[in-house]
Amino acid sequence: MMKTIRLLVAAVLAMAIGASIAGFLGDTNMTRPITSKQAEVPFLHGLSTGAVAGQSALASLERADEWINSPPLSASVLQGKVVLIDFWTYTCINWLRAQPYVRAWEEKYRDQGLVVIGVHSPEFSFEKDLNNVRRAAKDLGVDYPIAVDSDHAIWRAFNNHYWPALYFIDSQGHVRHHHFGEGSYEQSEKIIQELLAEAGAGGFDSRPLSVDVRGIEAAADWDNLKSPENYLGHARTRNFASSGELVLDEPGSYEVPERLRVNEWGLSGDWTVRQENAVLNKSNGKLAYRFHARDLHLVMGPAATGTSVRFRVLIDGQPPGAAHGIDIDEKGEGTVTEQRLYQLIRQPHPIVDRQFEIEFLDSDVEVFAFTFG
Template sequence: MRASLRLFALSLLAAGPILLAPAIPSPAMAQELSDEGRMPSLSGATHWFNSPPLTTQALRGKVVLVDFWTYSCINCLREMPYIRAWAEKYKNSGLVVIGVHAPEFEFEKKTDNIQKAISRFHVDFPVAVDNDRSIWNSFNNEYWPAAYFIDAQGRIRHHHFGEGDYATSERIIQTLLTEAGAKNVPISLVDVSASGEQAEADMNNVGSPETYIGYARARNFISTGGAVQDSANDYVLQGTPELNQWGVTGNWTVTDEHATLNAQGGGITYRFHARDLHLVMGPGPNGKPIRFRVTIDGRTPGMQHGTDIDEQGNGTVTSQRLYQLVRQTGPITDHTFHIEFLDPGVQAFAFTFG
């Protein structure tokens, strides 16, 4: 399996204000869409939500949108309101949306976690759980999110990697439905207004990259002595990090995928530039809630707090997911983020920004 990265770089280019929409779907537009081959089988799914198992044969005659996502990916979460809106708007015209949940982290393979995410984000279209990456590999996919547009004959006619460019994607759905003979296909575009971590990113002000905490993909880690692999170690962070540098303090065990805090009072510091800061984390194996406190430049966040903390910076890790910890208002500048954990056991996976 080839290594896969979320589309931070591509989303910088793709997201942002939607440009003027293309012309109303026409036969000429349909002819311009390519033929990228037949839709691969969905038989590799290990579980299905919101639907019995679907097959390519049963989907023949339908326009299908296959969307690869995973529930802790911020780019996927920001795209999801559009996917959900298209599924509802065009279901009576013959569109079938299938979300293929392909995990990045081990905890994203747990069906209970996926079910909670489906409920949290109001996903009511079919979701195929692709824990073995069987469907992912059959599509030769490499990205989260990734959308494949399939015509009524079962041919892939277009794909889009990353978030953004929603107007073009919706016009393609309209074109394929019209090509399939659907009547009265709406020609308007969905008007999505999302909140929390699903709100559109301020990509013009994102100056920090997705940052993994596990040693396999960690970059710019500056705690004294560097990361000690797979063993408990006391870490110290001296001075203030430069932009996009980060480190941990306290006693942690750093593995290839995450870092686990072994004693209360440890923390993580990151110098960042973005409107939003998120941290993917969860409680340890015992599942006990973990209290934490966030500061920005040494002060309580106030109105700069994210949806998962209060104005004093207080929050609790209760499940394995993405937590929004900072949402700035006003001009975006560099800031030093710090999170201190008041209980041991937290597992921290990755920072993302928006």
């Protein structure tokens, strides 16, 4: 029997998001990164960096499935080192925007005894693929040790709920501070310096780093960011506006309304909406979203490894021109070649409500989530 849903679960999903912000521990599939305005809310910034006294955590690194860029690192190997644990997943825009700072700290302080370990705890199933993680690490310049945490064993040991999440561990192996989300970079660097000084390190420049961020790593335009992250699989989506009902796990035919309200989205064409993504069954299917933000990103990939899918982007019915992101040209044309986050729009000021549309010229593309900046 064909299964359907009327998407009257928006309130439940909103509650799930609120619970994840508060630190709700549950199924990792229901966790969220610190997203959109959440990462900049003043009270969250006030809580996001805190001291955690006397908690030993390094032993959990032995639960890693695999190590990249390093042999396995155990508590005994790390004894006497100041350790920065960075929980990440490679399609998370919030982690991508924080990554330049972590990279810079690792380079500046490694000779003083700082060890940065990226714990890759995936959000989407394709992020469990070791080849995908290796490729992403190379493409994104993550050359410090990576503990692959595909089953979230280390994530659970730290009682973590966010991407990105930083845990600052002193030379005695105790978690002394943590920071969730973007921002507070000078404060985080000061904590690193204090822990290194406690361990007897010296000779480093105490002035905060000036980090050059550009492209997809540039900070969000928080003042104009009014669109939150939204997922396209039926387990976590909201504000679906195509005509009719959303069909679960079976092919369905859809049409996008001529005009969407802000933060509504829709499909046109023949799609199968699965738990974590929507899959295009026939060529020339479309995906639309009305948004208010400088940047629009879409996590997507070809359904089969080694294939590619051509697409064309319109914004308010026209090619994006100067508003194109790094993964398309001024005509809005691009190609999906791998499973990752694609930056499709970076519009110049003034920032206004815009209707985004992407048409896939080939079938068999999987779309997972929209994020904004």
